[in-house]
Amino acid sequence: MDMNSRFPAITDLRARARQRIPRFVWEYLDSATGTEATQRRNRAALDRILFTPSILHGEISSDLTTSLLGETHPLPVGIAPLGMSGLVWPDAERTLATAATRAGIPYGLSTVATQTPETIGPLTGGKGWFQLYPPRDTEIRRDMLRRARESGFSTLILTVDVPVASRRERQLRSGLTQPPRLTPRLLAQVALRPAWAMGTARLGMPHMRTLDDYSSDTGSKDSTAHVGYLLRTSPDWDYLDWLREHWQGNLVVKGVLNPADVPRLERSGVDAIWVSNHAGRQFDAAPASIEVLPAIRAATTLPLIMDSGIEGGLDILRAIAQGADFVMLGRAFHYALAALGQDGPAHLIDTLARDMAANLGQLGVARPTDLRGLAHLG
Numbered sequence: 001m002d003m004n005s006r007f008p009a010i011t012d013l014r015a016r017a018r019q020r021i022p023r024f025v026w027e028y029l030d031s032a033t034g035t036e037a038t039q040r041r042n043r044a045a046l047d048r049i050l051f052t053p054s055i056l057h058g059e060i061s062s063d064l065t066t067s068l069l070g071e072t073h074p075l076p077v078g079i080a081p082l083g084m085s086g087l088v089w090p091d092a093e094r095t096l097a098t099a100a101t102r103a104g105i106p107y108g109l110s111t112v113a114t115q116t117p118e119t120i121g122p123l124t125g126g127k128g129w130f131q132l133y134p135p136r137d138t139e140i141r142r143d144m145l146r147r148a149r150e151s152g153f154s155t156l157i158l159t160v161d162v163p164v165a166s167r168r169e170r171q172l173r174s175g176l177t178q179p180p181r182l183t184p185r186l187l188a189q190v191a192l193r194p195a196w197a198m199g200t201a202r203l204g205m206p207h208m209r210t211l212d213d214y215s216s217d218t219g220s221k222d223s224t225a226h227v228g229y230l231l232r233t234s235p236d237w238d239y240l241d242w243l244r245e246h247w248q249g250n251l252v253v254k255g256v257l258n259p260a261d262v263p264r265l266e267r268s269g270v271d272a273i274w275v276s277n278h279a280g281r282q283f284d285a286a287p288a289s290i291e292v293l294p295a296i297r298a299a300t301t302l303p304l305i306m307d308s309g310i311e312g313g314l315d316i317l318r319a320i321a322q323g324a325d326f327v328m329l330g331r332a333f334h335y336a337l338a339a340l341g342q343d344g345p346a347h348l349i350d351t352l353a354r355d356m357a358a359n360l361g362q363l364g365v366a367r368p369t370d371l372r373g374l375a376h377l378g
Helices: 009-018 023-030 037-047 094-103 117-123 138-150 169-173 184-191 194-203 211-215 237-246 259-267 289-299 313-321 331-363
Strands: 067-070 071-073 077-079 108-110 128-132 151-157 250-254 272-275 305-306 328-329
Touching: 009 023, 009 331, 023 169, 023 184, 023 331, 037 289, 077 094, 077 331, 094 331, 108 117, 117 128, 117 151, 128 138, 138 151, 138 211, 138 237, 151 237, 184 194, 237 250, 250 259, 259 289, 259 328, 259 331, 272 289, 289 305, 289 313, 313 328, 313 331, 328 331
Parallel strands: 077 328, 108 128, 128 151, 151 250, 250 272, 272 305, 305 328
Antiparallel strands: 067 071
8 A cells, every 4th residue: 555545645644743742742743832722713714614615627637836036836735844853753944944945945044953054954955944033142143044044945934923931831741851851751751753763863862053152051941942042032123133134044923913114115125925823732822824914915015925734735725715825834844754754744745636537627727826815604
């Protein structure tokens, strides 16, 4: 039985991933904050977006190619940055960056990833995205931008929806700290997951390597209040203006939910806006990303990127129908990686492409953007 038969959907990859990683890692990857109402709201809001299937439209040959920020991609999909990605699966950042480059889609590396820009940048063919969790110190800020630029990252993402650490109660209850410390309780979980354990033993326990040059603090902290918070600040509009002045590539602001913020973002010279509620991991009373997307689309002609709650190709089409130009997935690619190892990302990319093509065929259109104006709320 091939992978398309065994794992035809993200839900199958999620179930398999849960069987292959320790429980504390699962809680880190899968959890949201509070009662996880925002996470559920993302799903419910996506499910309310409906289309009326078309009949007697003849054969449809789908075209999923998409242009964004001066690049053409075969799919309107990229791999979103995820902090401590290498905790989810050994060498995750390297594997995901390589898979993204082979597929011709963007890969985003987090400031708090387990690999450095110098390691990952060359794997992206000069087209990687670097997600900046904003350093307070100006010299650290300058140095991070230099490292990202010299490593080949062409797009900078300023994350603005994490002004303080969220709680993520499931994650806290799991016993995970940063850097990870294997207590007897966690070691018992590791012993049940041999593939994860062997890979981690070979590479060493993951930590936030990009921050090694800026902090000597090695003390154990709650996993939601790690060493990165000692270095970073909550950015303001002046901070954004400073970045625009000092970063010569594409600049994306991630974590936008309010259309009232759009005019100021435009005046600051950003190149794209990323609509996101951080997949429910930061604030449990936020609106669903898909709910606010149409109003933000109406407020700007800038490219719009969206994430949060996406569980398949149909959800990607829903997002594009509501005004997104591009969709990024983070958790899903890590489910795929944990489920299938290095074969997982390519399998997920293929699954998403098949799903989008099948649904476009049902609707009688060739391109995802042809769906704009065809969706309605159920």
